[in-house]
Amino acid sequence: MAALVAAETAAPPGPAEAAETSETAEAAELSRALSRLLPGLEADSKLGRRRRSKALQRASRGGVAPRRPKPADARARPPPSGPVGAPLLPALACAPGPIRPEGCRALAAHCWTWPGPARGRPPETCEELRLALVQLLSLAVRLGGAALAPHLDDAVRVLCCTLLDPFAAVRRESCECAADLARATPDHFHMQSESLIGPLMQSISHQHWKVRVAVIKATGTVIQFGSGKSVDDVLPHFAQRLFDDVPQVRHAVTCVVGGWLMDLRDRYSFFHKLIPLLLSSLEDDIPAIALEAADLWEKVGLQWQRENEDDLKDKLDFATPPPAHHPSPENRPVLGCRELVFRNLSKILPAICHDVTDWVVGTRVKAAQLLAVLLLHAEDHITQHLDVILRTLHRACADDDGTVVSSCTRSAELVGVFVSPEVFLKLLVSMLKKSPSPSGLLVLASVLRGCPREALQPHVKVIAKELARPHICQGSENRLYGEHLLLCVQTLVSVCREDCRGCSLQLMEVLVTVLALSGATGLSDKVQETMDALAAVQDVDGSQDLYREHVGPLMERLAASHHDWTVHSVELLQFDVVVTHAGPALGEVLPHLVPILRSCLQPSRDPQMRLRLFSSLSRVLLSAKQTVDSQGQFHHYLDTVTKDILVPSLQWHAGKTAAAIRTAAVSCLWALISSEVLSEKQIREVQETLMPDILTTLEEDSQMTRLISCQIINRFLKTCRGAVDPDKFIKIYPELLKRLDDVSHEVRLAATSALVTWLACIPNDDGKSYYQSNIQFLYRELLVYLDDPDGAVQDAVLEVLKAGSVLFPELLVRETEAVVHKHRSPARCEQLLQHLRALPPAQ
Structure with missing residues (x-):
C-alpha cells in the first residue's frame, strides 16, 4: 500500500492534473489583479470607480478569467461573495450625480455575470439596467436549473415586480424568465405559481402586442407547471385576447389553450371551459390561425379518444356514417372531438346563450360563430338541448349585426340537418303562435332549408297550413316580416318541390298576403319569382295559371268577411291584390267578385275603402277583355254595376271625400265604356241610366271629373245618335256650353268636341x-x-x-x-x- 501511494505520488502529472494546475495558476493571477482593482470600487470619485470597473471587466475578459462553467458546475458553484461580491454591491447602488453613474452600475452588473447572479435587486431607474438585471436573472435560471429551488421564493418576488415594469422589453424578458423558471423547478414551482398569475394578467392587455404574446405564452407554461387553480383566473383574460386585432396574439391564445387541452394535468376538469376558446379560433379571419386551431383540436380529440378507448369501443367498432345531408361529410370531426363537445354541451350552452345577447357586438359575433361550430360537432345530440338552442336563435336572429344573423341562420340549418321535423316543428310552431316575429320566421326558414326533403315530406301540408293562418301570415306589415315570411315559402318550395302540390292553395294565400301587406316596400318582384317557382312545381304555365287554379277558393274565403271590411282590413288588401293580379281568372269568378264590389261600394261603407276599390276597379275595366270579360260573361252583370255600384256613387254628397269618390266612379265609367266590351245597345242602356248623373258631374270642383264627364258625354252621343229622347237630348247642350267658361283649357276643348258630336246627332x-x-x-x-x-x-x-x-x-x-x-x-x-x-x- 505504501509503495502504491509512493508510486502514485511520484507519477508524472496527467492531462487532468495539468489542466487543474493551469486553472489554479490563472486563478492565482486573477486574484492578484482583483486585489489591486477591488479597493478602487470604493473610491469617492465616480470617475475613479468607473475606471476601476472597466479595468475589472478587462481583467475578467482576459486570459486570467476562468473558463465558463458548464451547467452542472454552475449549479454547484455559489454566487460570488467575499472579496469580489462585496465591493460589487455598492457599485450597483451608485447614487446619481453630475457624472452619470449608469456606466458604473452597468459594469458592475456585467461583472456579476461571472461567475453568477447577485442576490437581491436595488432600486433602479435606468431601463437598460433593469433589462440587464432581468437578463442576468434569466441566465441564472438557465444555468442554475433545479439548484435554484431554494431561491425560488426570491426569484418569484423579483418577477412579480419586473412583470409590471414600465419598459416593454423588461416585461418580455420577465415572461421568458418566468417560463424558464417553471420548467427549471417543476417539483417546487407549483407552490409559487399563483403569485405570478396576477402580474401576468395585468400585463396581458399591454399596448405592445409582443408583450401580450409573451405574457400568453408565459401564462401557458406557468399554469402547465403550476397550479390548475389559476385556470379560472386566466380564462376570462384569454377570452378577451381572442378579440385582439393582432393575429399573433390570437394565435398565441390558440396554441396555449390547445396545449392545455392535451397536456394540462387537470384538463378533464376544465374541458368545458377550454373547448370554447379553441373552437372559437376555428372561425378566425386569418386562415393560418383557423388551420392551426383545427389541427390542435383534432389532436385533442384523438388523444382523448385513445385515453377513453374502452368507453368508446362500441362507437369505434361500429362507426356511424355522417348524416345524409351533412354540410361537409368529408371534413366531419373525429369521434373524440364530437364526444367531447356532446359531453360538455350542457355546461357550454348557458354561457353562449348569455353572450349571444351581449351589448358588445364582438362578443355576440364570437358566440354566434361558436354556437354553429358546437352544433356541427354535437349532431343529433342537440335534440335534448333544442328548446334552449331555438330560443337563443330566436333572439339572436333579431340582431342588427349581419354577421350574427348569418351565423345563427347557419346554426338553424344544422338543426334542420340533425333534428327530426316532428321535434323542431312542434317547438317552432309554438313559438310563432305565441309571438309571430321576423326572427322566428327566419329561424323556421333556415331550419327548413337544412332539413332533407324526404324528412319534410309528411309535414309539408302542416307547415303550409300554419303559415297561412291569419295570425302568422297577417302578423305584421313590417317589410322584414314580409321578407322572412316569403323566405319560408321560397324555402319550402325549393326543398320539397312537387310535394307542395297538395298545399299550393295555402302557399298562394301566403304569397297574396305578403304582396298585399308589403305595399310599396319592393317585394313584388320576389313574390312574383316565388309564384313562378310554385307554378313550376304545380306544372302550370306561370302565375296567371296559378291564379286561375286558386282564384275561386280565394274569393270564397274573402267573401265570407267582406261585410266587415274597412280600409285597414287585411282582407281588403288581399282582395285588391287578387283583383289586380288575377288577370283572365277574374272572368271565372264574377259571381263572387260583383257581389263583393256591390256591397263594399255602397255609400254607407268606409269612404276610404270605396276609393281604393274604385281605383282597382278602374284598372281592371281598362283591360276588361283580358280580365272581367275574359269569358264573355260580364254583360250579365252590367245592370248591377251601373245601377247598384255607379249610380249611388255618382250622386252628390257634401265633402271632399264624397267628391273624390264621384271622381273615382266617373273614372270607372269612362274605363268601362272605353274598354270595347260593351255593345252599342249596352252603352245606350248605360247612357239612359247614367246621363243625368254625368251631367251633374260637369259642375264638380275637380277638373279631372269635369274633363272625364265631357269625354263620357261625347262617347254617349257618338254611340246613341238619333236614339235619344229629344227632351232629354235638348238638356245636354246648355251644360256643355257652361264648360266653355271653364278655368281649364282641356275641359273647354273637350266641351267643344262634345258639342260637335251633339250637333251631329x-x-x-x-x-x-x-x-x-x-x-x-x-x-x-x-x-x-x-x-x-x-x-x-x-x-x-x-x-x-x-x-x-x-x-x-x-x-x-x-x-x-x-x-x-x-x-x-x-x-x-x-x-x-x-x-x-x-x-x-x-x-
Whole structure:
C-alpha cells in the first residue's frame, strides 16, 4: 500500500492534473489583479470607480478569467461573495450625480455575470439596467436549473415586480424568465405559481402586442407547471385576447389553450371551459390561425379518444356514417372531438346563450360563430338541448349585426340537418303562435332549408297550413316580416318541390298576403319569382295559371268577411291584390267578385275603402277583355254595376271625400265604356241610366271629373245618335256650353268636341225644325266664344259652328253678320262666312 501511494505520488502529472494546475495558476493571477482593482470600487470619485470597473471587466475578459462553467458546475458553484461580491454591491447602488453613474452600475452588473447572479435587486431607474438585471436573472435560471429551488421564493418576488415594469422589453424578458423558471423547478414551482398569475394578467392587455404574446405564452407554461387553480383566473383574460386585432396574439391564445387541452394535468376538469376558446379560433379571419386551431383540436380529440378507448369501443367498432345531408361529410370531426363537445354541451350552452345577447357586438359575433361550430360537432345530440338552442336563435336572429344573423341562420340549418321535423316543428310552431316575429320566421326558414326533403315530406301540408293562418301570415306589415315570411315559402318550395302540390292553395294565400301587406316596400318582384317557382312545381304555365287554379277558393274565403271590411282590413288588401293580379281568372269568378264590389261600394261603407276599390276597379275595366270579360260573361252583370255600384256613387254628397269618390266612379265609367266590351245597345242602356248623373258631374270642383264627364258625354252621343229622347237630348247642350267658361283649357276643348258630336246627332231633315230655337241660341252663344282671347278655343268653336252650319246656314249667316263688327278680330267670322257661302244651296 505504501509503495502504491509512493508510486502514485511520484507519477508524472496527467492531462487532468495539468489542466487543474493551469486553472489554479490563472486563478492565482486573477486574484492578484482583483486585489489591486477591488479597493478602487470604493473610491469617492465616480470617475475613479468607473475606471476601476472597466479595468475589472478587462481583467475578467482576459486570459486570467476562468473558463465558463458548464451547467452542472454552475449549479454547484455559489454566487460570488467575499472579496469580489462585496465591493460589487455598492457599485450597483451608485447614487446619481453630475457624472452619470449608469456606466458604473452597468459594469458592475456585467461583472456579476461571472461567475453568477447577485442576490437581491436595488432600486433602479435606468431601463437598460433593469433589462440587464432581468437578463442576468434569466441566465441564472438557465444555468442554475433545479439548484435554484431554494431561491425560488426570491426569484418569484423579483418577477412579480419586473412583470409590471414600465419598459416593454423588461416585461418580455420577465415572461421568458418566468417560463424558464417553471420548467427549471417543476417539483417546487407549483407552490409559487399563483403569485405570478396576477402580474401576468395585468400585463396581458399591454399596448405592445409582443408583450401580450409573451405574457400568453408565459401564462401557458406557468399554469402547465403550476397550479390548475389559476385556470379560472386566466380564462376570462384569454377570452378577451381572442378579440385582439393582432393575429399573433390570437394565435398565441390558440396554441396555449390547445396545449392545455392535451397536456394540462387537470384538463378533464376544465374541458368545458377550454373547448370554447379553441373552437372559437376555428372561425378566425386569418386562415393560418383557423388551420392551426383545427389541427390542435383534432389532436385533442384523438388523444382523448385513445385515453377513453374502452368507453368508446362500441362507437369505434361500429362507426356511424355522417348524416345524409351533412354540410361537409368529408371534413366531419373525429369521434373524440364530437364526444367531447356532446359531453360538455350542457355546461357550454348557458354561457353562449348569455353572450349571444351581449351589448358588445364582438362578443355576440364570437358566440354566434361558436354556437354553429358546437352544433356541427354535437349532431343529433342537440335534440335534448333544442328548446334552449331555438330560443337563443330566436333572439339572436333579431340582431342588427349581419354577421350574427348569418351565423345563427347557419346554426338553424344544422338543426334542420340533425333534428327530426316532428321535434323542431312542434317547438317552432309554438313559438310563432305565441309571438309571430321576423326572427322566428327566419329561424323556421333556415331550419327548413337544412332539413332533407324526404324528412319534410309528411309535414309539408302542416307547415303550409300554419303559415297561412291569419295570425302568422297577417302578423305584421313590417317589410322584414314580409321578407322572412316569403323566405319560408321560397324555402319550402325549393326543398320539397312537387310535394307542395297538395298545399299550393295555402302557399298562394301566403304569397297574396305578403304582396298585399308589403305595399310599396319592393317585394313584388320576389313574390312574383316565388309564384313562378310554385307554378313550376304545380306544372302550370306561370302565375296567371296559378291564379286561375286558386282564384275561386280565394274569393270564397274573402267573401265570407267582406261585410266587415274597412280600409285597414287585411282582407281588403288581399282582395285588391287578387283583383289586380288575377288577370283572365277574374272572368271565372264574377259571381263572387260583383257581389263583393256591390256591397263594399255602397255609400254607407268606409269612404276610404270605396276609393281604393274604385281605383282597382278602374284598372281592371281598362283591360276588361283580358280580365272581367275574359269569358264573355260580364254583360250579365252590367245592370248591377251601373245601377247598384255607379249610380249611388255618382250622386252628390257634401265633402271632399264624397267628391273624390264621384271622381273615382266617373273614372270607372269612362274605363268601362272605353274598354270595347260593351255593345252599342249596352252603352245606350248605360247612357239612359247614367246621363243625368254625368251631367251633374260637369259642375264638380275637380277638373279631372269635369274633363272625364265631357269625354263620357261625347262617347254617349257618338254611340246613341238619333236614339235619344229629344227632351232629354235638348238638356245636354246648355251644360256643355257652361264648360266653355271653364278655368281649364282641356275641359273647354273637350266641351267643344262634345258639342260637335251633339250637333251631329240632330237629323238634317224636316225634324230639325223642332230644334231651331235651341240651335239659334247655340249659334249666338258660340259666336261670343269665337272672339275668345284663347286662339285654340276660337279654332275649336269655329269647328263647332262649321259642324252646325249645315242645319240652318241662313240663320247662322244672319247671326254672324250681326256680330262681326263687335269682334276684336273679325278673322274667324270672315272664315265662317266664307265657309257658309261655299255650302251648297239648301234643297
